[in-house]
Amino acid sequence: MISAAENETLTRVGPGTPCGELMRRYWHPITGSSHLRSKKVVAIRLLGEDLVLYRDLRGQIGLVDHLCAHRRVDLSTGYPVENGLRCPYHGWTYNAQGRCIAQPGEPANSRLKDRVKLKSYPAQELGGLVFAYLGPEPAPLLPRWDYLVDDHLIRQAGFVVAPYNWLQGIENSYDATHAEWLHGHFFKYALDEQGDPADPRYQINVEPMMRHHEEFEYERVPYGLLRRVVLEGDQKDADTYNIGHAKMFPNITTINAGGTCISTYQVPIDDTHTLYLGHRAYRFPHWVSVPEQEEVPWFEIPTRDANGDWIRNDIVAQDIMVMTAQGPIMDRSQELLATTDIGVVKYRRLLKEQIELVRGDKDPINTYRDPAANQRLVLPHSRDFYDRGVSGKSSSYRRGSATGALGMQNSPINDLIEDLFEQAARGRPEFAK
Numbered sequence: 001m002i003s004a005a006e007n008e009t010l011t012r013v014g015p016g017t018p019c020g021e022l023m024r025r026y027w028h029p030i031t032g033s034s035h036l037r038s039k040k041v042v043a044i045r046l047l048g049e050d051l052v053l054y055r056d057l058r059g060q061i062g063l064v065d066h067l068c069a070h071r072r073v074d075l076s077t078g079y080p081v082e083n084g085l086r087c088p089y090h091g092w093t094y095n096a097q098g099r100c101i102a103q104p105g106e107p108a109n110s111r112l113k114d115r116v117k118l119k120s121y122p123a124q125e126l127g128g129l130v131f132a133y134l135g136p137e138p139a140p141l142l143p144r145w146d147y148l149v150d151d152h153l154i155r156q157a158g159f160v161v162a163p164y165n166w167l168q169g170i171e172n173s174y175d176a177t178h179a180e181w182l183h184g185h186f187f188k189y190a191l192d193e194q195g196d197p198a199d200p201r202y203q204i205n206v207e208p209m210m211r212h213h214e215e216f217e218y219e220r221v222p223y224g225l226l227r228r229v230v231l232e233g234d235q236k237d238a239d240t241y242n243i244g245h246a247k248m249f250p251n252i253t254t255i256n257a258g259g260t261c262i263s264t265y266q267v268p269i270d271d272t273h274t275l276y277l278g279h280r281a282y283r284f285p286h287w288v289s290v291p292e293q294e295e296v297p298w299f300e301i302p303t304r305d306a307n308g309d310w311i312r313n314d315i316v317a318q319d320i321m322v323m324t325a326q327g328p329i330m331d332r333s334q335e336l337l338a339t340t341d342i343g344v345v346k347y348r349r350l351l352k353e354q355i356e357l358v359r360g361d362k363d364p365i366n367t368y369r370d371p372a373a374n375q376r377l378v379l380p381h382s383r384d385f386y387d388r389g390v391s392g393k394s395s396s397y398r399r400g401s402a403t404g405a406l407g408m409q410n411s412p413i414n415d416l417i418e419d420l421f422e423q424a425a426r427g428r429p430e431f432a433k
Contacts (some may be wrong), residue, residue: 004333013268014048024135032298043076048270054085062096116380128296140367141374147261147281158301160276165329169266172254174343176216184210190312224249227355239382246379257382259283272328287427316407395426
């Protein structure tokens with residue numbers, strides 16, 4: 001339990017707030033590159049600020065304030081031109097630095113445009129995502145996590161715009177035991193209600209998830225925290241403990257195992273809304289012919305059915321359900337923490353510590369400024385974890401393990417991914433004899 005005042009400090013993300021100033025020291029993903037290629041101009045809300053992201057006709061991206069300086073028209077209605085974004089009302093045009101570069105209705109010798117500049121922020125593309133930085137200059141480097149930069153990976157990204165505060169989202173990932181209950185026992189209940197014992201999700205998802213978490217710890221590492229778990233029937237030499245899974249401060253969590261790199265971002269839209277972004281990258285052994293990926297799919301993850309009820313048989317929808325059920329901003333002054341909440345407690349301590357660093361005008365952890373140290377940031381990768389991919393325990397691959405019940409139902413490339421994992425399993429040298 002923390003005080004109401006502390007809860008305010010840790011949850012509010014607007015300009016000038018303690019947590020908001022911390023979060024502005026990091027790059028955040030705001031949409032998919034493929035989304036921006038198809039739509040060209042996208043309204044963005046990030047950390048309580050309304051912005052417009054665009055791609056000009058040269059292919060360059062810009063992120064600027066959402067209102068035209070002239071008659072305050074929302075620039076999400078604008079259109080891209082050769083070197084900027086043009087307001088449809090009177091043609092005022094803004095480049096990626098927010099400078100007004102054209103006012104076609106003004107006299108040719110007018111210098112008015114030289115005095116006009118919108119707020120603008122850096123934006124970069126990496127791993128199929130568009131990232132934005134809203135903090136003070138000079139901006140740190142965009143972290144080059146291995147799943148974003150490695151060659152021969154197949155990637156996809158799903159999202160949910162969720163009505164809860166970002167801290168609820170990231171604390172969920174530091175709650176180790178929720179996996180066996182929400183994604184295990186509750187998942188089984190949801191499937192039992194459907195009455196189909198042949199549903200492959202029993203074997204793929206429910207059975208491994210229901211294993212009891214006998215021991216877990218969160219180790220401080222340079223990028224944040226490393227979660228180590230001993231599951232029922234395992235010892236500490238198992239991958240879940242010996243290798244563990246990375247939690248990259250402030251708002252990224254990963255489970256990299258069996259060739260499936262599951263990365264989840266909890267991006268603060270404002271105090272009461274969060275962009276849940278599930279980035280998936282799939283690694284295959286050298287004997288698999290992995291096609292060149294022209295475009296990383298960007299799609300919405302369904303969380304409710306046609307009747308408006310929660311989808312209960314999907315892991316992402318289950319998470320969104322419980323985080324939403326905590327309210328727009330959870331009142332942590334009324335919670336009752338238990339021994340299993342050690343991950344949540346450690347994360348809050350780290351968050352408070354980093355807020356104080358920024359207050360002291362210092363860089364928080366996990367910011368990178370040396371290009372040589374940011375070429376490829378390697379994260380832990382397990383061979384086995386919930387059999388998400390080619391397991392080290394058998395030569396078989398259960399179709400659906402890599403994409404099923406992970407919020408990926410709407411992806412147009414699921415069949416391709418499953419085919420590649422089957423190819424990987426069939427071609428393993430120790431089983432190909």
